[in-house]
Amino acid sequence: MEEKGERKGFFDPFKEKREKMVKEQLIRRGIHDERVLNAMRKVPRHLFVPPDLIEEAYNDYPLPIGYGQTISQPYMVALMTEALEIKENDKVLEIGTGSGYQTAILAELCKEVYTIERILPLLERAKEILRKLGYKNIHFRAGDGTLGWPENKPYDAIIVTAGAPKIPQPLLDQLAEGGRLVIPIGDRFSQELIKVTKLEGEFIRENLGGCRFVDLIGIHGWKE
Numbered sequence: 001m002e003e004k005g006e007r008k009g010f011f012d013p014f015k016e017k018r019e020k021m022v023k024e025q026l027i028r029r030g031i032h033d034e035r036v037l038n039a040m041r042k043v044p045r046h047l048f049v050p051p052d053l054i055e056e057a058y059n060d061y062p063l064p065i066g067y068g069q070t071i072s073q074p075y076m077v078a079l080m081t082e083a084l085e086i087k088e089n090d091k092v093l094e095i096g097t098g099s100g101y102q103t104a105i106l107a108e109l110c111k112e113v114y115t116i117e118r119i120l121p122l123l124e125r126a127k128e129i130l131r132k133l134g135y136k137n138i139h140f141r142a143g144d145g146t147l148g149w150p151e152n153k154p155y156d157a158i159i160v161t162a163g164a165p166k167i168p169q170p171l172l173d174q175l176a177e178g179g180r181l182v183i184p185i186g187d188r189f190s191q192e193l194i195k196v197t198k199l200e201g202e203f204i205r206e207n208l209g210g211c212r213f214v215d216l217i218g219i220h221g222w223k224e
């Protein structure tokens with residue numbers, strides 16, 4: 001049977017680059033969750049970057065994807081995904097679909113992904129790539145992700161891939177008991193990666209270190 005994200009007869013000339021990326025950028029920096037590493041070994045990141053940047057797809061930095069947005073650095077994708085502690089039966093909410101690369105990694109690891117993007121052409125592009133790759137467990141929405149996606153709450157994990165001034169309250173409200181939320185919080189130039197775990201109704205906060213993301217724009221984020 002065909003696996004998620006793989007197509008029969010599909011030759012992937014970037015497999016070696018991906019293996020090198022996993023070894024040199026992820027394992028060497030302490031990413032150790034085998035499920036996360038295997039997802040990063042498998043998802044063809046080069047299909048999510050603009051065609052003129054394809055040779056740089058596996059390099060150790062973010063890349064522009066148009067509309068002033070970026071596909072995150074591989075290490076940042078791995079770090080955030082590992083922190084989410086995703087299990088096979090989990091329901092995951094992603095705010096900021098962007099290229100759709102992080103979405104594919106999540107879709108490899110959980111049962112259902114709900115992803116929201118505010119820039120329609122980016123959402124449409126991501127949808128098309130993910131459809132071609134055969135993912136069937138991703139649900140897309142255009143709009144302001146700072147409001148979450150209340151119809152399908154609660155979520156076992158929530159990831160925000162854009163920087164916010166504070167944690168949007170609707171996302172905390174939509175987190176399941178035992179759920180994990182990962183979000184960059186700070187000013188518009190630099191942020192701290194914050195992990196929140198909901199335990200017995202309380203929100204436990206951890207700081208995972210400095211980072212730099214594009215703005216989360218919306219009612220509970222930055223103004224445009």
Ligand code: SAM
Nearest residue numbers: 071096098099101102117118145161216217218
């Ligand atoms: N994870 C993505 C990837 O792998 O390509 C990177 C996403 S990029 C760093 C952040 C994305 O968040 C942008 O596409 C941006 O348009 C989106 N964004 C910003 N504010 C948003 C909001 N309120 N709701 C939904 N998406 C938002």
